[in-house]
Amino acid sequence: MNTLLWVLVGVLVYSLVAKALQIRGYLPDAIRLQGPIATIHTRRGRALLTRLARPKRFWRAYSNVGVGVALVIMAGMFVLLLFQALTILQNPPAPSAVNQPQNFLVVPGVNDFLPLAVAPEILFGLLIGLVVHEGGHGLLCRVENIDIESMGVVFLAFIPIGAFVEPDEESQSDANRGARTRMFAAGVTNNFVLTAVAFALLFGPVIGAVGVAPGVAVDGAYPGSPAATAGVDHGDRITAVAGTEVTSEGDLDDALLAAENRTVAVEIDGERTIRVERSLTVVGSVGSNPANLTVEDDPIRVQAVNGTAVHTRGEFRDAVADSTFARIETTAGERTIPVGAYVTRVAQDGPLANASAPTNASLIITSIGGERVTSSTDLARVLDGYDPGDRVPVRTYQDGAFETYTVTLGENPRDGNGFIGVDIFPGTSGLLITDFGVSTYPAGTYLELLGGSDGTDGGAFSGLVDSPFALVYVALVLPLASVVLGIPNFPGFTPAVTNFYVVEGPLAPLGDGVYIIANTLFWAAWVNLQLGLFNCIPGYPLDGGRILRTCTEAVVSRLPVTDSARIVRTITTSIGLTMLASLILMIFGPQLL
Template structure:
């Protein structure tokens, strides 16, 4: 029985039990039940709100600023949702994990992007967000002399999903339009303040105390790979290869390429040594690779021979194809394919290869040589172009549809011609062969003829990348940093080339980081816990604030839309002002609901 079904049964059982208790009058008057929703009402805390509301001018000034921010976000949210919904309708994308029903729920362990290991941090962040949001509504009620009937918590079964403040209806109606607007905007304003505080601490003292540990972070190992057979897996950190120190994942790749030993000793972060019997595992294949196809190479194949010579390492593969531009590759499962061996490239429009050699834009070319330089993979092609100057004419040997061709190319300038965009395949990297100056004008796929191989078989965890995103170092602007932090829990959806998401310093990834400086006295677990709480508190407050700014009733954005519409309509020369206000706000609200449904479920229904 899957998890979702267990949850459904639990919800039904809770609903039945709560209804039974309520019907028999066994619940306190402060507890009210409606289906699986339970609300706990209280009047306690009103005296505290009265005391806190004393500096009314200060609170009104902050609330007015919040109204301005909320209005800007409301307009942006409206336009963004409409644009995204239209995009889904016109060109439905492939469904992703975000579109599955369980991932709509903010329940750790059920939502694929919210692991159970950070459940306490997520619940803490959610409680802070709800209490602050509704507390701010209550505070502004008292600032604006609006009476409060009750306040409390809303629970979905036993899980806190909301807090509420119930203003007195008559008192709210008698309040000025400006007072009501400030009260409606107070919740999102408070959430944004929490975001600023949480992320300021995360970007500053907490994040600054965390650094990436030396070595290559192992996110996982391919099934049946040399690493898996040697017992290397998630959470391991490779600190040495063949006795030579390894600084990071890039350094590991470089050392594997330079090491010709078929058996190598790998040292892990805890001092454990593993003996690895290397073999060339295919880890990625571009769709346009001449080595791909129904009868070609596929991910998880193991290359056995090249032109009949056994190969088990990257160095052996390079040596086997050094003299021949076309080679026969055979795998351990008997697949044999003959194809040109070089750097798989796509010609970009108006680049030097397109403009001076008359190679059509969009053409797939396997470049095997530049001048006298043999090109086996992307790194070779980049190095060959880097060694030349703009304006230099160079002979380029390439294969188009299996036919050998020679091109005379006048190299351009990277400053003048620009870079390139990423291709469609996961093995195509967002880089061109633009060096310091010289520029060929192609998009280049990773690997040999678009095929990536690995004689170890591990997948790297982007520890440094995630730390830079988490601490604000990855973006020059605060808004850019907020955007990056927003997508961290599901980053693999945003960037399919990354296999792992970031939910905090939890699980196996804690081995990839260490705490330095004065905070190291607290110990890694304490600092990591603090960072996780700050991350999820800021993340949830940010989501709650933006969601509540959607201009749709009963969200705060919908209520602000109503008061703003009333202010505009009151100045129009029409008689049916309430009806016109209702028509506008209802129309906008329904449009937002439809747009959200299209964004969430459109890819599944239309894709």
């Protein structure tokens, strides 16, 4: 609130100073003020637009294609917004980060999903998008012989937020409906073309020049964990543990389990070595875990299992290998718990559900095929030894009793191994227990989702990016990846994460410049796609609303009616108000209903 207050005070001061300067005649006539909004008007550039408009047949054909695309998207936006509004009315969603009002604004730092680190790229993409959008309107004005009153830029205080072209009203009225429709559609057409060009460059040569750096990328260390105490932090790459090279999270896990000494040497970035003194720490928990432990400000230390002191996960696994239940001593007290992999959800129609396991209750898997399972890592390791179609007994603990299900394994879409169809909480029995304590950054996954190579034979999302349209969809949702894909939101190739990547191939001489180009292309495409889609909403004063009016006039003019103007006004106003109400419901409904 303090930051918002300072912003509002700054806008108020700017508005008062600007108005005072205007009253005293210090501002030129080309600058017009409306509160904190300033527009700069000019007639320069009209001659350039007239020259560019000379191949009129080409521009009309180009805009006719744009009109067709815009009409399809307009219909889609109408159905989508109306459906979303009705859904919110019938089943109001709980307020979340996604439906907070500020997250509908494309403003870095205000929108929770758009970090300040990429503000320059987002603002550049927005500025380019607005220029090509309004430039399209201006160009088609000259193609259709519509005079231009002025052109200019819109500022909010000192920040450019828009551009505009003012057609001459009389000249615009004299133009036929087809000419006006093409002119209105030219802006969004340019936005979509710019999006396609930017994505083509990004998915092609630019991402092709980026590779994943060796080692395990560290997103951060859990507070109070051994890694945090030793100084491991965001941006580091773990390249070796106890002399063993690691290239993936699985390698890191295996190396830590294999290291017998409590203190291990960890190589960072292939350049420096630190020593980490391991201790078992609970850094996370699921709400209904059988130990009834909740991690708050301070981590919980695990001191002993069944009376035996333990410091590493390997020692913990050995201590619980021969017993299904274990008595664990922690800094939060002593607990006796069933030890296994904690299942948060059994998928409907999945292999375990088909074996009659309940889908509405959590359970703990303690063994598969007679092999002991003590953690989520054990579960993955055991299933890797089975093939799809194998029938295996799966022993579980639920509601205070043990059950065994004979399960016909499915195929894991990620690696083709055995699959039982469950969501697993990482760690043991609903507790995320670690002797190291880092969260990893999915550098390879992001590269894969942008059409590059993650350095493996098959990534987690390899089937999601098989076509150009799929790549565009994924790029559109990457800033919301935590909600849509279950991985952290993608901020772009910011300085905080470039240590996780390397530049290679023909673009290698550009060095870190490749990351700047990639960020600019990604956010320019993302912003322009958003700008084009928003302007296709069929409501005035957006381009979609203006196209709706000309198309409605064309249809109604062919009907045997006397007051066609009133019918056109009724149709367009009704649709426009419906869209406005739908937008208001989408933005404020989750908070108000």
